[in-house]
Amino acid sequence: MRFLIPATFLALAAVFVLDARRGVALPIPPAAGVSKADLFLGSPRVALTDPPTIQNGSFRQTCSECHALFPSPEVPRDPLLQHTHIALDHGLNDRCYNCHARENRDVLVLHAGETIGFERVPELCAQCHGTVFRDWQDGIHGRTTGSWVTGSASLRRLKCTECHDPHSPAYPRIALLPGPNTLRMGPQESEPHHGVPENPLEKWKAPHGAASGQPSEKH
Amino acid sequence: MDANLPTPAPSRRSFLRSAVTVASGMSAAVAALSPLKELESSDIPSLDEFLQKHYLELGPGEMQAALERIRNEVKKRWDVDAVVRDVRPKEGVEFVYALNLSRCIGCRRCVHACVAENNQSRSPEIQYIRVLEMPRGTIDIERGNHHYDRPTVPDALHYYMPVQCHQCANPPCTKVCPVEATWTESDGITVIDYDWCIGCRYCEAACPYWARRFNFVEPEIPAEDLNPDMSYLSNRPRAKGVMEKCTFCLHRTREGKMPACLEACPVGARKFGNILDPESEVAKILREKRVFVLKEDVGTLPRFFYYFDERYPRPADEEAAALAGEDGK
Numbered sequence: 001m002r003f004l005i006p007a008t009f010l011a012l013a014a015v016f017v018l019d020a021r022r023g024v025a026l027p028i029p030p031a032a033g034v035s036k037a038d039l040f041l042g043s044p045r046v047a048l049t050d051p052p053t054i055q056n057g058s059f060r061q062t063c064s065e066c067h068a069l070f071p072s073p074e075v076p077r078d079p080l081l082q083h084t085h086i087a088l089d090h091g092l093n094d095r096c097y098n099c100h101a102r103e104n105r106d107v108l109v110l111h112a113g114e115t116i117g118f119e120r121v122p123e124l125c126a127q128c129h130g131t132v133f134r135d136w137q138d139g140i141h142g143r144t145t146g147s148w149v150t151g152s153a154s155l156r157r158l159k160c161t162e163c164h165d166p167h168s169p170a171y172p173r174i175a176l177l178p179g180p181n182t183l184r185m186g187p188q189e190s191e192p193h194h195g196v197p198e199n200p201l202e203k204w205k206a207p208h209g210a211a212s213g214q215p216s217e218k219h
Numbered sequence: 220m221d222a223n224l225p226t227p228a229p230s231r232r233s234f235l236r237s238a239v240t241v242a243s244g245m246s247a248a249v250a251a252l253s254p255l256k257e258l259e260s261s262d263i264p265s266l267d268e269f270l271q272k273h274y275l276e277l278g279p280g281e282m283q284a285a286l287e288r289i290r291n292e293v294k295k296r297w298d299v300d301a302v303v304r305d306v307r308p309k310e311g312v313e314f315v316y317a318l319n320l321s322r323c324i325g326c327r328r329c330v331h332a333c334v335a336e337n338n339q340s341r342s343p344e345i346q347y348i349r350v351l352e353m354p355r356g357t358i359d360i361e362r363g364n365h366h367y368d369r370p371t372v373p374d375a376l377h378y379y380m381p382v383q384c385h386q387c388a389n390p391p392c393t394k395v396c397p398v399e400a401t402w403t404e405s406d407g408i409t410v411i412d413y414d415w416c417i418g419c420r421y422c423e424a425a426c427p428y429w430a431r432r433f434n435f436v437e438p439e440i441p442a443e444d445l446n447p448d449m450s451y452l453s454n455r456p457r458a459k460g461v462m463e464k465c466t467f468c469l470h471r472t473r474e475g476k477m478p479a480c481l482e483a484c485p486v487g488a489r490k491f492g493n494i495l496d497p498e499s500e501v502a503k504i505l506r507e508k509r510v511f512v513l514k515e516d517v518g519t520l521p522r523f524f525y526y527f528d529e530r531y532p533r534p535a536d537e538e539a540a541a542l543a544g545e546d547g548k
Contacts (some may be wrong), residue, residue, distance in 0.1 A: 034334075038328075
């Protein structure tokens, strides 16, 4: 009976030593790196200059240099013979001269007939998108970057056409970055996804190779 | 018992029995302590670190010494020359965040910009921002999914709700800290003194937004990914066993810049500013838009507001409109 005391101690010693040697293994593999280029898209598009120019061979021309030579018809041809790369998808606004001045392609035209430079494009959009324009003026709609200090020199507000393509203004769908692979995050009761349990605490149970750690293959 | 009785001399048997018991007991004790052998030098705080005072009690000289120590540690571990600063809050500034749920497309750029800026552990991953993909027509976050994966976002049938530290005006997390290692600064940012934190994780349990993260192991960050622009209360490297959280990028925002998550947002869904300035974007949002806070009923008074635009179905929403038609909504 008494030999049980040293036996217990020795068994404990064995357990402690083995346990310490095993260490703590993380149940999840390291994160997928994300490149800086993926992170900061910058402006989604480059807006036209004012006045807009076009690279024609080795010449850089303003729009009017062509349009003065070849006056546009009253009703543009459908399909267009020029500017065929333009995919017009702007809802009901499908007439060139709603926005472009027919006589002078270097400027835009407001409904009242006043022509404005491309620099003042928000005034043009505001004619239909009044509530969005109001929000944009207040900084509620659109991107403000650089500084939060009102009136700061580094504060930068993007104009309508710096994010939206005026011919197809819906913001494009873009690729997304990898999902979380953190220790505790995830629906704890969800069904396995491609054989890998969604619960990170269960992920290590997945067959080897399946738990690549990244929500990898797009489907 | 009579004390005058002579003690019987130990027999050979009883001596051996006691000796074996003592020897095995000692070996068990040594084995129990054996994990100490695997302590690395980084697990043991230096004397300077051990004797360092609480952040709020550090004098100017002591603060410089602490920053110098952190600089040296970064140099030693990553061979990176870091700029470690102590950035104090500005007078007349209270930061507020606003997030437009109508615009967020769930691309997770904020999540990874935050990790890159704030030197979170890459292995295991620690992220301050969680983006929930939610079915349209509900704000039941129990139905949100962190693990959505699609070729492109947004999905027409879902909307996206990023959640991060709400920098509450009535924060439960600071109240439960037994050592006062976390507190709210005058500009509304709740911070942690990583050198004072004992890692009890009470604050993590207290936070209703699950905004606090714990370093279960020594955080791993590749040297080339380390952001050398550091501050004491925000993005300097953390040690194993301490809590960390979003600090509204205070090393950026207290110097007038925007937080990293906002800079990365491609759609302008994130808005940040000084609520005490009536001309700031966030002040206008709170005046003009319909805003709500998450879990208003728990009384935390967040400084993080969600808002949305009034929108009619647009051509891009055809799928959603079709779904709404099926449901008869």
